[in-house]
Amino acid sequence: MPEKKEKFYITTPIYYTNGMPHIGHTYTTIVADVLRRYKKMRGYDVVMTTGTDEHGVNVERAAKKAGIAESEFVARMADAWKQLWDELELTADEFVRTTDLKHVRTVQWLFKLCKENGYVYKGHYTGLYCIYDNAYVNEPKPGNLCPDCDRPLETVTEENYFFKLSAFQKPLLDFYNKFPEFIQPESRRNEIISFVEGGLKDLSITRTSVRWGIPVPGEEPHVFYVWFDALTAYLSAVGGPEYEKRGMWPADVHLVGKDIIRFHTVYWPAFLMAAMLPVPKQVWAHGWFLMDAAKMSKSKGNVVLPRPIVNMLGMDALRYFLLREVVFGQDGNFSYDALVTRYNSDLANGLGNLASRTAAMLEKNFAGIVPKPETRLSQDDVLAKAAQSAIGEVLERYDRYEFARALETIWGVVAAADKYLTTEQPWALGNSPDEESRKATILWTAAELLRIVSALAYPVLPESTSKIWTLLGQSLGISATPLDGLRWGQLAPGTNLGKFQALFPRVEKTEAVERIEAMANEELNPTQPTASAPASTTSGAAATPGPTAAASDKIGIEDFAKVEMRVGQIKTAERIVGADKLLKLTVDIGTEIRQICAGIAQYYEPESLIGRKVAVVVNLAPRKLRGVESNGMIIAASVGPEGRPVLAGFHEEVEVGARLK
Numbered sequence: 001m002p003e004k005k006e007k008f009y010i011t012t013p014i015y016y017t018n019g020m021p022h023i024g025h026t027y028t029t030i031v032a033d034v035l036r037r038y039k040k041m042r043g044y045d046v047v048m049t050t051g052t053d054e055h056g057v058n059v060e061r062a063a064k065k066a067g068i069a070e071s072e073f074v075a076r077m078a079d080a081w082k083q084l085w086d087e088l089e090l091t092a093d094e095f096v097r098t099t100d101l102k103h104v105r106t107v108q109w110l111f112k113l114c115k116e117n118g119y120v121y122k123g124h125y126t127g128l129y130c131i132y133d134n135a136y137v138n139e140p141k142p143g144n145l146c147p148d149c150d151r152p153l154e155t156v157t158e159e160n161y162f163f164k165l166s167a168f169q170k171p172l173l174d175f176y177n178k179f180p181e182f183i184q185p186e187s188r189r190n191e192i193i194s195f196v197e198g199g200l201k202d203l204s205i206t207r208t209s210v211r212w213g214i215p216v217p218g219e220e221p222h223v224f225y226v227w228f229d230a231l232t233a234y235l236s237a238v239g240g241p242e243y244e245k246r247g248m249w250p251a252d253v254h255l256v257g258k259d260i261i262r263f264h265t266v267y268w269p270a271f272l273m274a275a276m277l278p279v280p281k282q283v284w285a286h287g288w289f290l291m292d293a294a295k296m297s298k299s300k301g302n303v304v305l306p307r308p309i310v311n312m313l314g315m316d317a318l319r320y321f322l323l324r325e326v327v328f329g330q331d332g333n334f335s336y337d338a339l340v341t342r343y344n345s346d347l348a349n350g351l352g353n354l355a356s357r358t359a360a361m362l363e364k365n366f367a368g369i370v371p372k373p374e375t376r377l378s379q380d381d382v383l384a385k386a387a388q389s390a391i392g393e394v395l396e397r398y399d400r401y402e403f404a405r406a407l408e409t410i411w412g413v414v415a416a417a418d419k420y421l422t423t424e425q426p427w428a429l430g431n432s433p434d435e436e437s438r439k440a441t442i443l444w445t446a447a448e449l450l451r452i453v454s455a456l457a458y459p460v461l462p463e464s465t466s467k468i469w470t471l472l473g474q475s476l477g478i479s480a481t482p483l484d485g486l487r488w489g490q491l492a493p494g495t496n497l498g499k500f501q502a503l504f505p506r507v508e509k510t511e512a513v514e515r516i517e518a519m520a521n522e523e524l525n526p527t528q529p530t531a532s533a534p535a536s537t538t539s540g541a542a543a544t545p546g547p548t549a550a551a552s553d554k555i556g557i558e559d560f561a562k563v564e565m566r567v568g569q570i571k572t573a574e575r576i577v578g579a580d581k582l583l584k585l586t587v588d589i590g591t592e593i594r595q596i597c598a599g600i601a602q603y604y605e606p607e608s609l610i611g612r613k614v615a616v617v618v619n620l621a622p623r624k625l626r627g628v629e630s631n632g633m634i635i636a637a638s639v640g641p642e643g644r645p646v647l648a649g650f651h652e653e654v655e656v657g658a659r660l661k
């Protein structure tokens with residue numbers, strides 16, 4: 001543990017506001033969150049930042065298409081990104097928006113320093129420009145297409161301010177040489193070194209062709225080029241010009257995808273060197289999650305969304321899969337099949353099963369109190385040693401950002417414990433003093449192992465390990481447990497165990513995948529327009545409130561007659577795993593029994609509905625809600641600002657199947 005609380009500053013890229021987060025963006029943010037939790041448990045004073053990159057031509061165009069001002073457009077998008085991170089409990093300490101005043105000031109200040117030090121001059125630039133990636137392109141693909149995204153490039157000529165990047169070839173190479181850990185992983189470092197050795201051209205850092213950007217003071221219509229603007233967000237998040245007061249700068253690690261490593265390891269240190277400011281300690285580039293061997297993008301229709309996965313399998317399942325499945329730094333393929341397979345094998349049958357077995361036996365045999373281990377046998381010691389040595393190994397692996405291997409080590413211990421219980425069979429032991437004492441030792445050992453495993457896995461699985469922690473009656477919160485003090489043998493006999501809460505219910509693979517896909521489909525192609533958050537800006541549907549019928553619009557009786565409503569009687573009602581607002585009902589409508597989903601779970605207990613007569617729209621086209629088929633609609637009033645549903649009903653006896661007219 002550091003002697004005095006050392007600081008650790010982690011960043012994610014700031015994400016473009018012209019799209020919504022998919023699993024790729026979520027991956028970077030999850031890794032940052034894992035590191036944040038881990039470093040805190042190692043005693044560091046940690047700050048993690050994320051944010052949104054809100055300037056540039058793309059935003060101008062998307063806002064225009066949506067028919068609203070850029071400021072309104074980016075505000076809605078930033079809210080939508082924040083909301084998702086909140087839902088996924090990915091808590092950043094700072095969320096920077098590049099339209100924040102504090103950020104604007106920082107960019108202008110950095111430019112002034114670079115200029116005062118002689119690294120900025122005025123010139124003209126003509127080039128092919130990719131408006132989607134916000135970058136000039138030197139080597140276009142045939143047909144003047146962007147080599148990164150395959151979309152058409154545009155020729156742009158304009159007066160620009162240039163940054164003397166060429167002056168930094170040697171300083172950068174010296175820097176990489178002196179701090180070999182600056183670029184990670186190693187393969188990326190070699191790639192960047194050869195790029196810089198190949199020579200650096202000066203870089204245009206302002207635009208006159210773009211309106212939506214941070215103005216260059218006294219030089220309007222110049223606005224800053226997106227990368228000069230965006231990279232500076234890391235500094236504005238922790239104090240900007242007053243960074244010394246906060247004491248967090250330089251960043252300890254910038255986590256980025258491999259697509260943006262050059263900006264972070266060449267431009268960014270050069271800007272800072274020119275301004276004579278401290279340079280970050282490390283840039284860690286991870287690979288991409290691919291879908292069908294291609295980078296995800298909405299235009300290709302191959303995006304994977306985080307929400308449906310979390311709704312179906314829980315937040316920890318997503319975190320575990322992303323970190324366990326792919327070696328950090330390399331590309332990996334995403335597949336729902338692999339996700340659910342891992343969920344069932346490692347989480348439901350692995351950790352979840354070990355915890356529930358142990359909890360049940362402790363409850364049954366020791367009335368929910370941690371027993372005292374008695375005489376230890378060699379097999380108990382073997383397990384103890386495995387757990388103890390896992391501690392050091394796991395910390396080392398986390399330190400090296402080898403998340404998959406850290407989890408592999410932890411799950412190695414979980415498997416050993418499973419085997420231990422199967423061999424020792426505490427459930428088969430009787431009530432003689434010797435057998436009771438043996439049972440106590442075995443169950444204490446299993447519980448102690450669960451404690452160690454939970455503390456080690458907490459950064460990746462915060463939700464489920466917190467539940468195990470409560471089960472084990474640990475008073476100090478798991479997130480505040482110092483990993484440096486973690487040792488085998490600290491579980492005190494006599495501790496009162498807490499309540500066991502189910503961790504990872506097993507799921508049937510085909511059904512789970514179907515439901516995740518159906519939920520993703522709903523989110524990508526919402527049937528109901530939502531006014532709150534734009535779904536995507538590329539489709540142009542973003543940020544435009546849904547149409548509302550003008551008060552004077554009337555329908556004829558023939559229109560109303562198209563809606564077939566009947567009296568239905570609820571036969572069964574149940575909650576739906578992963579959909580806390582929905583109930584799955586079966587309703588007798590006279591001619592048949594229908595399955596209908598209703599968004600009333602927060603207001604009606606399922607049992608209270610059985611036998612109730614309701615008004616049902618019976619000729620609606622069937623659709624899937626949260627992946628569950630719904631064939632009809634129950635009519636309810638929407639009451640109060642939160643739209644509480646109150647079921648429409650009848651005060652007199654009515655026959656099931658009677659038509660409402």
Ligand code: MSP
Nearest residue numbers: 013014015016024025028053230231256257288289
């Ligand atoms: N705004 C810039 C970054 C500026 S940082 C000063 C940007 N934004 S982005 O919205 O395109 O997000 C880029 C980041 O999202 C990538 O660097 C990577 O971290 C993550 N990912 C986006 N797609 C990804 C995958 N398919 N797989 C893994 N991560 C990917 O670039």
